[in-house]
Amino acid sequence: MTVRAVLERAVHAIERWQVLDAPGYQVEHGLSLTFLLAGRRARQLQDVLHGVWFGHPLHPALVTLPVGAWSAALLLDGLDATGRGGPGTGRAARTVVKLGVGGAVASAATGLTDWQHAHDEGRRVGLVHGALNSTALALYTWSLADRARGHAARARASAAAGYAITLTSAYLGGVLSYRYRLGTDHADRRNEPRRFTPVLDESDLVEGRPVAVDADGVPLVLVAGDAGVQAVGGICPHQGAPLGEGWLHQGELVCPWHGSRFSLDSGEPAQGPATAPLPCYETRTRDGRVEVRRRARWRTPTAVTTVEEASR
């Protein structure tokens, strides 16, 4: 059996493990309560942790800290154990283990915040990922305490066990990103339509009510309001929710699934969990029909901008 087949089988086992759903929702309720205690700032706090200010999730960036620090610790422990490290190696190992523990706590905070909104299989794999990481964190914390007490050999053993668990869990983290696409941008960013394309009769628009339309296969949302007719992408960048089923709150478009809010002027997320902006479109009205065209990001709206288009 290939390595891939073995790993695949393990991941499939977790995906189908529906008994994880009940504890998963319990954990989420606990998180929800914790955030309630943070008061009105709970929303901002979650947005910081999601990475709304950053443009993509913060979690994958932060996890490099524990993984990197603990890799260094493994090397230093190895040198120390075989007597090739020279003086100060043990102390250096202790410092990087400590750095990793700090990074792991920050990673856990961001990871839990993102995980709250995962669905089905991704949610189950995420729960196992979190449980493994917590185990690794506990082992490294124990290892740190042992280092202070002078139990050098036991400290190295628990750190090595923690490292093995961390790598296993990192694989699951990869599954969450690359298979379930948690944290990736789900918006439809095709460079279409390049020319103004009629999508709807102006008389079909109701002020302040989002309408889903299709522009040459690109799903969009139109909103009529004080700023005229505005058009943004119809797929939420967070997890692909149909934004045409959303509504307006304080002039922002609200995602019906997880409550992200988007500015209609810039497409920027005013509130997470979405971290990426919505694509925006130009609109005009001709003969009572609303027409849309992609907003030019490079030279002109009709310019050929991708390899794919150039090869057509």
Added chain:
Amino acid sequence: MKADDVLTAHHDVLRGLLRDLAGTTDAQADRREELREEFLRQIEIHAQIEDEIFYPAVPDVSPLLSLAHAEHRQIDDQVATVLRTPVDHPQFVAEVRMLEATVRHHTMEEEQRMFPQSHALGDARLEELGRQLQDRQRELARSGGMRLLIRLKRATLRLTRA
């Protein structure tokens, strides 16, 4: 009564309370407090009977459970915002309307998508679930634990208003 009919009837109660609440004027502070209180009570009961009885019964016939959970969470967060907003605040009605839109979307999704999917369970099972839902609903409406939970939640939200 079948499960989906029981839940739809309760949805009507929830939507009605929010419609009434959004229709109040700034002068009706007491009425606002009263309706907000009643909505909080009903939504807690509703979420609990769905979580305990209906949702665990449908995973094999509906793929929408995760969405339903996500929407409950969104409703929960917006309920918290409404509870933290003083009834005489200029944003009060806007926040209630936001809650109304959230609840409308969630209930319509259930009524138009999930409930028809649940019919695959068969009438007998739906009747049985309906009975369980009604019994639990009545039980929770009388329960001291539920009253305590709501009081605790309200107090916590007020304390953390800043």
